[in-house]
Amino acid sequence: MAISRLVFGVMLLLGTAAGAAEPLTVGVLAYRGEGRALERWTPTMDYLRDALPGRRFQIHPLDLDGMARALDDGDLDFLLTQPGQYGMLAPRYRLTRLATLRPADRGSARHATGSVLLVRADSRYRDPESLDGRPVAAVHPRAFGGFLLLRAELARQGIDAREAYDLRFLGYPVDRLLLRLQRGDVDAAIAPACLLERMDAEELVARTDFRALMIHDTAGDCLTSTALYPAWSFAALPGTSEALNSAVARALLRMPAEDGGRWGAPVSQARVERLLDELSLHPMRPPLSEQIAAWVARNRALVVLAALFALLGLLHHCWLQALARRRARQLHATHARLQSRERELAAAQRASLVGEMATELAHELNQPLAAIRNYAEGCLVRLRRDDPAHPLLPILHRIDDQAERGAAVVARTRASLRRETPPNRPVRLGPLIRHALALHEHPLRRRDVTVSVDVRPPELTACAEPHALEQVLGNLVTNAIEAYATTGCGGPLWIEAGTANDTAMIRVRDAAGGFPAAHLDEPFVGFRSTRPEGLGMGLLICRRLMTAQGGAIALANRDDGAEITLRLPLETDDDA
């Protein structure tokens, strides 16, 4: 606190002594380093101080990046800058040009801006194309004399310096360009015009050690590869007053020529702007990417809203996709379940069919075997009574034994095919009927059979073995479908479930012509079918499955169709 007050006091004292309240800061591009910038511009500052009583001017040497920072921070009152830089900075910082330094002697490059492409005098490079892929030094990607001017010139010759050359941006001060080129670190250097001549004059390098490529014919006393542009402009920042600006401009215009240069009225920026345009660096017409960025910045709210909507849309889309995927997975699972159930049922039906055929066969074979045994034994009894030592007695015994052996084979085969049916359990008939129908959905639709299901009460529960009952219903539905197939047209299929006389009852009825009379007389006989390719085992299987469940099956004709009635025990309390 005490120190800062002291410093402030000293400054006040100094200010009073110099007759000025506060020094005005003039930013300048120190392209050859701070020392040279101070050396170059201090006489001008001194002149201005003397010309404007009560004002003090101080030089603030800056490189390109430092200048942008100082401008952003509002540290500067005036700016000494080159036309290219001015063109890029003016609109953004609302600069006002007060005067332009121009050569006193026209055709001199000393107070102009130009660019030169230098190689070592002994190098093999003769033209810019031959430098393709070689290391080339430059100052800064935005340096006007140090890079941009030559880049534009090369572009006119069809060379994109940024693509063609291995560019090395060395930064300020620019002297290091020539030093590095001389040392052989790079094969060429893009340098401001007259740098070589100045350094030669200062005996830092020898001019003869270097050679310029694409020498521009307008060049005067300096080697240059490009056209020349005005060198320095003295610009005011918006913070300075109109009166001060006028006073500074007047003083500069009155200033005597020094070092072959003289301040005059600001020259046109048209050439410079055209050049910046070519390089897509024009501040008023920024590149498309910058234009978009600017628009986005201006319409932030709108952009955010749009982005939000897009995001919501995307989320919604993803959500729908996920739903669809899940639905598809569920459908797939259901389909797979149905298919596996269908396969199981088909397998059960096959097993039932084999079992039923074996039973049928056993019955058919047993009858003659029984007859053989009985005849043989009948003979034995009679013969033994007449003559206990009759020679045919052992033979009759053998006949009996062989018949018994045959019967045993049949019994064994049948026993191995018989499947133990699982015990009954409470089964809700509504869901079971619907499930059985779902398995026959396609054939029903193909035959144009419309099914109506009526279960009363809807929660009706019977004591049954669900798989067996499903198989029975499947057989009956298949029978109905086949019956309609023989009539050639579709029709109704009624399935009703209810209770009657303390039993659960399921009625399956169609309108496809019904059973033949002979069929109803002797309903459950195997190897008989109304269909040419059928075995006639379906109803036999149904009866066996129903009997195994403690139920019953009855066939009848009603109206113009078959009616099959299934009976099952109701679910009793002790079952539950």
Place this chain on the structure above:
Amino acid sequence: MPEPDIHLVDDDASTGDACRFLLEGYGYGVTYWSAGTDFLAGATLEAAGCVILDLRMPRMDGTAVHAALRERRSPLGVVILTAHGDVPTAVEQMKQGAADFLQKPVNGTRLIAAVDTALARSRSAWEVRILAQRATTLSERERHVARLVRDGLTNRAIAERLHVAVRTVEVHRAAAMRKMGAHSSAELAALWQRVAD
């Protein structure tokens, strides 16, 4: 008592014929029926005897014939014959009063044993049936006396119980014995036991 008959009910004529041949070999009199309905309509169902029923027949199967016999309180003994080893159904028929069940093809010895069991049961059932018929011919007082004889009371005790003369009891008892076909008081007691009055 008439010689008990054996009825054979089987839809398969050749098996039926073979079975009859076997049974006749053992000395039984056999009547063959090819359908349950024919048997129920034509046979004497009130007599003692045996019926061999094939379980599996078209139109009217063995269980239905058996049910019809029970309904008519026939004393015929029932042997179930099954070709398809339908054991649960056969067992159910046993519960309903069948004497035995046999699987085809049947062994002669087993068949004879089953037939004999059925005949014995049938005879007993037939006798009970006859006794019950006779019992209905007794007067109220004769039935009372017969009941007390069965309970082991002497004539004197019965007379005291019924407040009648001993002579009167003797008359009633003699009438009951004659009507029931008993030759002694002990026999009357045993017969009345079977009537289970």
